[in-house]
Structures are given as structure tokens and as C-alpha cells.
Amino acid sequence: MADLSIDFCGVTSPNPYWLASGPPTNSGEQVMRAFEAGWGGAVWKTLGEPIVNVNSRFGAMDIGSAKVAGFTNIELITDRPLAANFTEMAEVKKRYPDRALIASLMVETREEWREIIRRSEDAGCDAIELNFGCPHGMCERGMGSAVGQEPRVLAEIASWAKEFSSVPVLVKLTPNVGDILEPGLAAVRAGADGLSLINTIKSVIGVDLDLMTPLPAVGGEGTHGGYCGPAVKPIALHMVGALARDMRIRTPLSAIGGVSTWRDAAEFVALGAGSVQVCTAVMHKGYRIIEDLTEGLSEFLDARGMASLTELMGQASPNFREWGDLDLNYRIVADINPDTCIGCQLCYVACLDGAHQCIHTSQSPCHAWHGEPDHAQGPRAQVAAPMEHAAPANMDSRTPWVDEAECIGCNLCALVCPVPGCITMREVAQGSSRESWNERLEAADPQSQG
Amino acid sequence: MPTEQDTSRLKSNRLERHFEDSKPPYSAGEALIEADRCLYCHDAPCVRHCPTTIDIPKFIAQIASGNTRGAATTIFRQNMLGASCARVCPVEEMCVGACVYEQFNGQPIAIGRLQRYATDTACADERSSGRPLFTPAPPIGRRVALIGAGPASLACAAHLALAGVEADIYEREELPGGLNTTGVAPYKMQAESSLAEVEWLLSHGARLRAGVRVGEDIAFASLLEEYDALFIGVGLGRGRTLNLEGPGVWGATELIRAIKTEEGFALPAGASRAVVIGGGNTAIDIARELALLGVTEVTLAYRRREAAMSAYAHELAAARRCGVRLRENLRPLAAVHRGGALCGARFQEVGGNDVVELACDLLAVAAGQTTGVQALGAGVRCNADGTVWVVPGTRRTSLNRVFAGGDCINGGREVVDAAADGRIAAQDMLAAWRSEAARRKRNG
Ligand SMILES: Cc1cc2nc3c(=O)[nH]c(=O)nc-3n(C[C@H](O)[C@H](O)[C@H](O)COP(=O)(O)OP(=O)(O)OC[C@H]3O[C@@H](n4cnc5c(N)ncnc54)[C@H](O)[C@@H]3O)c2cc1C
Ligand SMILES: Cc1cc2nc3c(=O)[nH]c(=O)nc-3n(C[C@H](O)[C@H](O)[C@H](O)COP(=O)(O)O)c2cc1C
Ligand code: SF4
Ligand code: SF4
Ligand code: SF4
Numbered sequence: 070m071a072d073l074s075i076d077f078c079g080v081t082s083p084n085p086y087w088l089a090s091g092p093p094t095n096s097g098e099q100v101m102r103a104f105e106a107g108w109g110g111a112v113w114k115t116l117g118e119p120i121v122n123v124n125s126r127f128g129a130m131d132i133g134s135a136k137v138a139g140f141t142n143i144e145l146i147t148d149r150p151l152a153a154n155f156t157e158m159a160e161v162k163k164r165y166p167d168r169a170l171i172a173s174l175m176v177e178t179r180e181e182w183r184e185i186i187r188r189s190e191d192a193g194c195d196a197i198e199l200n201f202g203c204p205h206g207m208c209e210r211g212m213g214s215a216v217g218q219e220p221r222v223l224a225e226i227a228s229w230a231k232e233f234s235s236v237p238v239l240v241k242l243t244p245n246v247g248d249i250l251e252p253g254l255a256a257v258r259a260g261a262d263g264l265s266l267i268n269t270i271k272s273v274i275g276v277d278l279d280l281m282t283p284l285p286a287v288g289g290e291g292t293h294g295g296y297c298g299p300a301v302k303p304i305a306l307h308m309v310g311a312l313a314r315d316m317r318i319r320t321p322l323s324a325i326g327g328v329s330t331w332r333d334a335a336e337f338v339a340l341g342a343g344s345v346q347v348c349t350a351v352m353h354k355g356y357r358i359i360e361d362l363t364e365g366l367s368e369f370l371d372a373r374g375m376a377s378l379t380e381l382m383g384q385a386s387p388n389f390r391e392w393g394d395l396d397l398n399y400r401i402v403a404d405i406n407p408d409t410c411i412g413c414q415l416c417y418v419a420c421l422d423g424a425h426q427c428i429h430t431s432q433s434p435c436h437a438w439h440g441e442p443d444h445a446q447g448p449r450a451q452v453a454a455p456m457e458h459a460a461p462a463n464m465d466s467r468t469p470w471v472d473e474a475e476c477i478g479c480n481l482c483a484l485v486c487p488v489p490g491c492i493t494m495r496e497v498a499q500g501s502s503r504e505s506w507n508e509r510l511e512a513a514d515p516q517s518q519g
Numbered sequence: 520m521p522t523e524q525d526t527s528r529l530k531s532n533r534l535e536r537h538f539e540d541s542k543p544p545y546s547a548g549e550a551l552i553e554a555d556r557c558l559y560c561h562d563a564p565c566v567r568h569c570p571t572t573i574d575i576p577k578f579i580a581q582i583a584s585g586n587t588r589g590a591a592t593t594i595f596r597q598n599m600l601g602a603s604c605a606r607v608c609p610v611e612e613m614c615v616g617a618c619v620y621e622q623f624n625g626q627p628i629a630i631g632r633l634q635r636y637a638t639d640t641a642c643a644d645e646r647s648s649g650r651p652l653f654t655p656a657p658p659i660g661r662r663v664a665l666i667g668a669g670p671a672s673l674a675c676a677a678h679l680a681l682a683g684v685e686a687d688i689y690e691r692e693e694l695p696g697g698l699n700t701t702g703v704a705p706y707k708m709q710a711e712s713s714l715a716e717v718e719w720l721l722s723h724g725a726r727l728r729a730g731v732r733v734g735e736d737i738a739f740a741s742l743l744e745e746y747d748a749l750f751i752g753v754g755l756g757r758g759r760t761l762n763l764e765g766p767g768v769w770g771a772t773e774l775i776r777a778i779k780t781e782e783g784f785a786l787p788a789g790a791s792r793a794v795v796i797g798g799g800n801t802a803i804d805i806a807r808e809l810a811l812l813g814v815t816e817v818t819l820a821y822r823r824r825e826a827a828m829s830a831y832a833h834e835l836a837a838a839r840r841c842g843v844r845l846r847e848n849l850r851p852l853a854a855v856h857r858g859g860a861l862c863g864a865r866f867q868e869v870g871g872n873d874v875v876e877l878a879c880d881l882l883a884v885a886a887g888q889t890t891g892v893q894a895l896g897a898g899v900r901c902n903a904d905g906t907v908w909v910v911p912g913t914r915r916t917s918l919n920r921v922f923a924g925g926d927c928i929n930g931g932r933e934v935v936d937a938a939a940d941g942r943i944a945a946q947d948m949l950a951a952w953r954s955e956a957a958r959r960k961r962n963g
Binding site for chain 1: 551552555558559560561562564583619620622623
């Protein structure tokens with residue numbers, strides 16, 4: 070069994086999975102149940118001056134019958150008394166000393182920061198996380214994403230925290246910025262020991278067309294909320310990956326955003342994350358998802374012959390390139406496996422209407438196959454296209470076939486095919502060697518790169 | 520189903536009321552989940568296997584998007600009997616049997632149940648909102664008489680009425696709906712659903728003249744004189760009896776009709792053994808109905824081997840699940856009576872010399888129906904098997920201005936085939952009148 074334990078800027082936990090700050094970490098009773106279920110750590114629901122929440126406060130985007138593909142909330146920080154939170158925190162740490170316990174904090178003035186950090190440390194937390202991310206409710210009060218979006222303010226508060234804190238300081242970043250490197254760098258320069266990202270994305274999850282109200286609806290009204298859940302993973306992957314690759318940022322990254330399976334977690338780690346936080350998936354399915362989060366991850370590592378999670382960390386990073394560095398001469402074509410094809414012809418229509426018109430069916434065979442002129446003009450991929458291709462063996466079959474000479478390898482067909490593995494992309498050996506756009510530019514005009 | 524009104528002609532103490540739906544209606548949630556599975560195939564094979572070529576991926580996507588009225592409209596445009604077809608179509612042999620999921624995981628989309636959900640929900644909405652799904656066009660000054668108020672005529676009349684044609688349906692029985700009302704198995708659909716559908720179809724403007732036997736009460740020729748066009752939708756004639764007679768012996772369709780529509784009808788007291796003769800779907804239906812009504816031993820006696828049966832395999836399998844047993848290679852000889860009561864049926868074993876006697880206190884004969892169009896005295900050309908000859912693409916008969924559809928042209932298929940015939944004939948009539956009008960206009 071691979072070793073899943075982590076050391077994240079001095080904070081250790083038996084596995085990389087922490088509950089993100091949110092409803093699942095609202096109380097000691099909950100966090101203890103989560104630790105009992107196997108969670109490696111928990112970032113407590115953000116503490117600060119207790120607030121008042123509104124209702125309803127959640128909204129979800131379903132895609133067909135896939136529930137909660139995206140999630141939103143307009144909840145604020147904790148609405149429970151600070152004293153109760155700290156008492157429970159201390160009890161949790163006492164009972165589960167091996168788990169990571171992190172206090173998420175959000176207050177305004179320098180004095181308030183000093184005070185709340187002291188009380189957090191007294192309660193026994195292993196680290197603090199500065200919530201500079203919440204995009205609703207708190208930012209209007211000059212906190213949350215109002216801080217996260219202002220690198221200067223962010224750096225100032227982060228340096229206070231460093232000054233007051235004897236435990237590691239994590240800064241939680243908001244994705245509601247043009248370039249994530251700016252707040253990331255500001256936090257690191259102010260001394261942050263680690264970065265957590267992403268917090269939620271400013272969004273309107275939907276509109277109730279009966280009430281004519283943005284969702285979630287508070288009575289007959291609504292406001293923008295913070296978007297999260299599976300749908301935001303690609304955005305989080307990009308941001309975590311960008312920070313991980315930046316040589317100026319050498320602090321560990323706690324990845325958050327849409328993690329619901331071990332595979333999501335492995336992807337974040339492969340792009341450079343050191344721990345993974347989860348909120349929506351737990352709100353959807355409960356703490357026990359930790360079982361396969363850990364079992365699946367360790368099975369994956371075992372299968373790859375990796376003895377520990379650290380071996381996976383950053384593995385995919387070097388393969389991330391700018392577009393201009395990608396190989397223009399790499400060529401693949403789609404292969405349809407007639408044995409598993411069920412004849413839905415989604416690939417056909419996707420290629421016809423949405424791509425390059427190179428899949429054909431017995432009802433609508435290729436023009437070229439009929440000896441008519443090619444239906445597409447202009448340059449294609451760099452192949453000298455032999456225009457004759459054999460008709461499929463069985464003209465009654467609904468299985469489409471790919472005109473290989475025309476296929477540009479975009480892989481749309483493989484993405485829409487409902488049968489796993491039925492359409493594969495096969496590499497076509499090329500005479501020419503690797504050449505990127507940047508190389509081409511350079512060859513054309515050596516000065517321009519100087 | 521469209522409405523619950525005017526089923527008053529039906530009494531509530533009918534035997535069919537004992538049956539439950541074999542495929543109960545979907546809740547909204549169930550429908551959404553099932554609709555979501557549909558792949559929205561291109562050139563979808565399910566559509567190709569629906570005789571009325573309903574755009575199935577489209578209507579399913581409309582259910583999924585929440586446009587249930589749109590889904591129903593998509594269905595009805597092609598098949599005005601979409602509500603009953605959703606219940607009675609042998610979908611395993613049609614749309615569902617062709618669904619691509621068959622080859623994937625063997626779990627095809629439940630197209631019939633989705634169709635039922637869409638049509639029932641939309642018709643309920645039509646009633647509660649008062650917004651009709653269809654608005655008939657203004658009168659175009661044409662009149663059509665339709666003979667028989669079965670699915671074929673009803674579909675044709677509804678399409679015509681929506682196009683502004685005056686459509687009069689002549690039906691010899693008091694209850695309209697043809698075999699949809701009196702024949703289809705009650706675990707698929709009961710008579711009130713069929714009558715409610717008839718009512719909805721007629722609500723678009725067609726008129727029903729019940730209790731009129733064309734050929735007896737009114738001559739075919741006089742209808743032809745009075746109307747711009749005629750549609751023959753008389754179905755089939757009486758069931759064959761194979762000379763099996765006497766107390767306790769029933770024609771299958773008569774027995775089914777009694778179960779479905781007769782007030783206070785009951786099986787003979789204490790009937791515990793029944794024999795059904797035949798190998799088609801009607802034989803299977805009555806066998807399954809008897810088993811479901813509590814007859815403990817139901818035997819299906821067929822004169823050839825199972826593989827030669829015209830009944831659908833899925834229907835036979837369902838009957839077997841209800842306890843029906845099949846006996847192959849038995850050619851019926853006679854009903855056996857003792858003391859005036861039925862006690863068995865005697866068979867000759869095919870390919871052997873044995874005479875087999877099966878004890879029973881109820882014998883149902885489902886040996887097919889004869890054709891019945893001859894009674895009309897219409898003089899249309901018929902095929903060798905007695906069905907009406909029509910031009911395939913238009914359903915025109917050999918007589919000018921006379922169309923036909925349904926069981927009387929195909930020898931007994933499904934409701935959906937009748938619905939397709941009705942629409943195709945209506946479309947051809949309308950097209951002919953349109954080009955006639957255009958011609959007249961051109962010639963000044
Ligand atoms: C027992 C049984 C079960 C069936 N189950 C199914 C099923 O599950 N699914 C399915 O799709 N199909 C089923 N069918 C077949 C289906 O019912 C028929 O295909 C369909 O009803 C044919 O419609 P039609 O309009 O052609 O004829 P019919 O339904 O037979 O209607 C003809 C109408 O014309 C009237 N008529 C006849 N002569 C005259 C006259 N001279 N004047 C006035 N009126 C006249 C009759 O009274 C009748 O009402 C079943 C049939 C039977 C017998
Ligand atoms: C209902 C709700 C409340 C949240 N509250 C907080 C919070 O108090 N502090 C905080 O830093 N993040 C909060 N978040 C953001 C999450 O910690 C996390 O960054 C975000 O949801 C993305 O992760 P996910 O896709 O796993 O949910 C909240 C999220 C949700 C859904
Ligand atoms: S999408 Fe896949 S299953 Fe469907 S026709 Fe194309 S190859 Fe076959
Ligand atoms: S009418 Fe019948 S065959 Fe056609 S789609 Fe509906 S259920 Fe299937
Ligand atoms: S074949 Fe099946 S999956 Fe495809 S459109 Fe028809 S019902 Fe949907």
C-alpha cells in the first residue's frame with residue numbers, strides 16, 4: 070500500500086484529503102465524525118465576527134439527471150459564537166492529534182487579526198488559513214475576495230498574520246482575478262507558508278422563471294453567489310497548475326475545487342498540489358466518500374509502482390507547455406471499432422455539423438467515395454490525400470466509417486461516442502519531425518526571438 | 520388519457536377493472552431520468568421502426584428539457600393515437616426493439632412509457648390550463664365520411680378536422696374506438712382510456728354517428744354521393760370458430776369484449792381450467808387474461824411448433840410468467856360436453872396418431888378473424904385474402920375518392936399501423952384538394 074501521508078509546510082496528515090472550510094466543518098461534532106470516517110484534516114468553517122445568514126442560501130446546477138454538477142452558495146462565515154468554535158476545536162485536536170486541524174479566519178482590523186490568531190493557536194490548530202476568497206457578502210464589508218483581489222491589501226494582512234502567528238499561515242486565494250499569479254505572488258512575498266485555492270467563483274447559478282428571481286432565491290429576490298463543485302475543477306486545475314509551475318512560488322499548494330473522486334485528486338497532485346480540499350462532494354454525498362478517495366488513490370499509486378504520494382507530485386507539470394511550443398506535426402486519426410459500435414451515429418453528426426465532415430454512413434456516404442469532387446476545399450492537415458476509400462464491408466450496418474485522409478484528429482467524435490473505448494485516436498507516423506509554432510517563427514525570423 | 524368524461528356509457532362493474540397496468544405510468548421524476556438516457560441518435564433506428572415515424576429523439580429531448588406539451592405535439596403530429604399507442608404498441612418489436620441500447624447494455628429506452636408520460640401530461644395540462652394543443656383550421660368546404668370508428672378512421676378524422684374538413688364517422692356499435700375499446704388486453708389499456716381518447720380526438724371537430732351500420736342502415740353509394748371522399752376503416756369480420764361449439768366455448772374476441780365492456784360479466788363459476796386454441800397474439804392475450812383472472816390452469820394449444828407461432832416472443836414469455844402453459848402440435852377436433860356442460864377439448868396430435876383430450880371448463884378459440892369489408896357492398900377491389908387493395912403510398916382504393924386503412928387493408932396488425940394509415944390517407948386527400956384548387960385558380 071502506497072504511503073498517502075503528507076507533510077504540508079510542516080502540517081502533517083495521514084492522507085492528503087482535508088475538508089475545505091464550509092458547512093462540513095461547521096462544528097466539532099461534525100469534524101470528529103469526519104475524522105472517524107477517515108479524513109486526513111479539516112479546515113474549520115471560517116471564523117470571524119459572527120454574522121447572520123439568509124435562506125435559501127444554496128443552489129445547484131444539474132446536467133440532465135446528473136445532480137449537482139455545479140453548486141453555489143451565498144452563505145457567510147460561521148454564524149456560531151467564537152467561543153464555542155474554539156472549545157470544540159480544542160476537543161477535536163485532543164481526540165485526533167494525528168489529523169491536520171486548520172483554522173480558517175476572516176476579520177478586519179490588525180487588532181482583530183492579532184486576537185483571533187492567538188485564540189486559534191490556543192485552541193491547538195496546526196495552521197491558519199486566511200480566507201481572502203469569499204465572493205459574496207463578506208467582500209462588501211471589505212473582507213474575503215475584496216482582499217483577495219487586491220494584491221497590496223492581501224500582502225499587508227498576510228504579513229500581519231505572519232507577524233502574529235507561530236503556526237504556518239496558508240492564504241486562500243480567490244479565482245475572481247484576471248491572473249492568479251498576482252495574488253499568489255503577493256501572498257508568497259508577504260511570507261505565506263502555503264496557498265489554498267480556489268475559493269468559489271462569482272456566479273448566478275440560475276433564474277427561477279416562475280418567480281423571475283436569480284437563484285438561490287431569498288423570498289422573491291436573489292444575488293450572485295460562489296460557484297463550486299465538479300464543474301469548476303478545470304478552472305481550479307489551471308490555476309493550481311499555473312502557480313505550481315511558477316519558479317517564484319516555492320510554497321506548497323492545497324488544491325480545492327470540484328474534487329469528488331480520487332482521480333480528481335490525483336490530477337491536482339500530478340499538476341503540483343500537496344494536499345487536496347473537498348467541500349461540495351461531501352455536502353452532496355457525505356463524509357464516507359473518503360473511503361474510495363483514499364482506497365482509489367492508493368490503488369492507483371500501487372498500480373504505477375509509486376511508493377508514496379510524493380512521487381506523483383508534479384509529474385504532469387513538465388508536460389504543460391504553452392500553445393506555441395506544441396508539435397504542429399503530430400497527427401492522429403479516429404478509429405471506430407465496429408465490434409463495440411452501437412450505431413447511434415452521434416460521431417457522424419458531430420463531425421458533420423461540428424467538425425470536419427469526415428465520418429460517413431451507408432445512408433450518406435462520402436462524396437469522394439462516389440467519385441464526386443471533394444466536399445471540402447482549402448488546406449487540410451498536411452497529408453497528400455488519396456481520395457479513394459473502400460466502402461464498408463456491410464452497407465446495411467449503421468456503423469459509420471472515418472475517411473482517414475480527411476480526418477484532422479480533433480477527437481470530437483471520440484468525445485461524443487457513448488460507448489467507452491469505441492472510438493480511439495491512432496497516431497499516424499509522420500515523415501516530418503517535431504516542429505512548434507514558436508520554432509517555425511524562429512526559423513522564419515531569428516531576430517524576432519532575440 | 521385525454522379526459523375522464525363521457526365514459527358514462529361504460530359501467531363500472533366490468534371484469535376488466537380487476538386488471539392492473541402491466542407498465543404503470545411514469546412519475547415526472549422517472550420520466551426525466553429515463554429521458555435523460557436517450558442518446559439523441561442521428562437518423563435514429565427507433566424512428567425507422569415506428570410505423571408512424573414519430574421523431575422519437577426529439578420528443579424525448581423535449582421531455583428532458585421540460586417542454587412536455589411540445590413533446591406531445593411532436594407525437595400527435597405523426598400519430599393522433601399517440602396516447603393509446605403508448606400503452607398498446609408492441610414496442611419490443613418496434614421502436615424499443617430497434618433502440619441502440621439493445622446492443623450496448625440490453626436496456627433500451629422505454630419509449631412507450633415516455634410517450635405515455637408526454638401525452639397524458641400534456642392532455643392533463645390542456646384540460647387544466649384550457650390551452651388546447653391544437654387549433655383546427657377554418658373550414659375549407661370539404662366533407663369526408665369515415666366508416667367505422669376504430670383507430671384508423673379516428674386518426675384520419677382528427678387530421679382532417681384539424682385541417683378544416685368536416686369529418687363524419689359512421690359506427691355500427693354504440694361504443695366507439697373499435698378494437699382499441701373492445702379488444703386490447705386490459706392490463707395494457709382499459710376501455711375508458713380508449714373512450715377518453717376518442718373524445719379527445721373528436722374534440723377537434725369530427726362528428727360521431729354511432730349505431731349506424733353502413734351497408735344496411737345506409738348505403739355505401741349514398742355516402743359516396745353525399746361526401747367529397749370516403750375512408751373505409753371497418754377492421755376485420757367475425758372470428759373463426761373452427762366448428763367448435765356449444766356451452767363454454769367462446770370466440771376469443773367475443774370473450775375479451777365481454778371482459779372489457781359487459782356490465783356484470785363473470786367467468787363461469789368455479790372455472791379453474793381453460794384451454795385456448797391458437798398461436799397468435801389474441802390467443803396469448805386471452806390466455807394471459809384468464810390466468811390473471813384466477814383461472815389456475817390455462818393451456819395454450821397450438822397446432823404447430825412454438826417457432827411457427829405468429830405471436831410475439833415477448834408476449835408468449837409474459838404469458839408464461841403468468842403461468843400459461845403451451846402445448847404444441849395439437850390440431851383441434853371437437854369440444855367435449857358432458858351433461859350439457861363443457862368438460863374438455865379433443866385434439867389430434869400432429870405428426871402422431873394420438874388423440875389428446877385436455878380437460879377444461881372454458882374453451883376460447885382464437886383462430887383469426889375473417890375479413891369484413893364485403894358487407895359494405897362498396898365494390899372496392901380486394902386482395903386474394905379478402906383485404907382491401909390500396910395504393911401503398913396514399914391508401915387510395917380502386918374506387919375514385921375512396922380510401923381505406925387499418926386492419927381491413929393489412930389483415931390485422933396493430934393500432935399504430937391504423938393510425939399511420941389514417942394520417943397518410945388524410946394527407947393525400949388534403950394534397951389532392953390543394954392541387955385541385957391550385958389548378959382551378961390557374962385556369963381562372
Ligand atoms: C384481442 C386483440 C388484441 C389486440 N391487442 C393489440 C395491442 O395490444 N396493440 C395493438 O397495437 N393492437 C392490438 N390489436 C390490434 C388492433 O386493435 C387493431 O389493429 C386496430 O384496432 C385496427 O383498427 P381499425 O380501425 O382498422 O379497426 P377496428 O379497431 O376493428 O375498428 C373497426 C370499427 O369499424 C366498425 N364497423 C365495421 N363495419 C362497420 C359498418 N359496416 N358500419 C359501421 N361501422 C362498422 C366496427 O364496429 C369497429 O368499431 C389487438 C386486436 C385484437 C383482436
Ligand atoms: C456552502 C459553502 C460555504 C462555504 N464557506 C466557506 C467559508 O466559510 N470559507 C471558505 O474559505 N470557503 C468557503 N467555501 C468554499 C469552499 O471551501 C471551497 O473553496 C469551494 O467550495 C471549492 O471547493 P469544492 O468544489 O470542493 O466545493 C464554501 C463553499 C460552500 C459550498
Ligand atoms: S458515436 Fe460511437 S457508438 Fe455511436 S456510431 Fe459513432 S462509433 Fe458507433
Ligand atoms: S407509436 Fe408505438 S411504435 Fe411508434 S414510437 Fe410510439 S410506442 Fe413506439
Ligand atoms: S435509438 Fe434509443 S437512444 Fe437512440 S434516439 Fe432512439 S430511443 Fe434514443
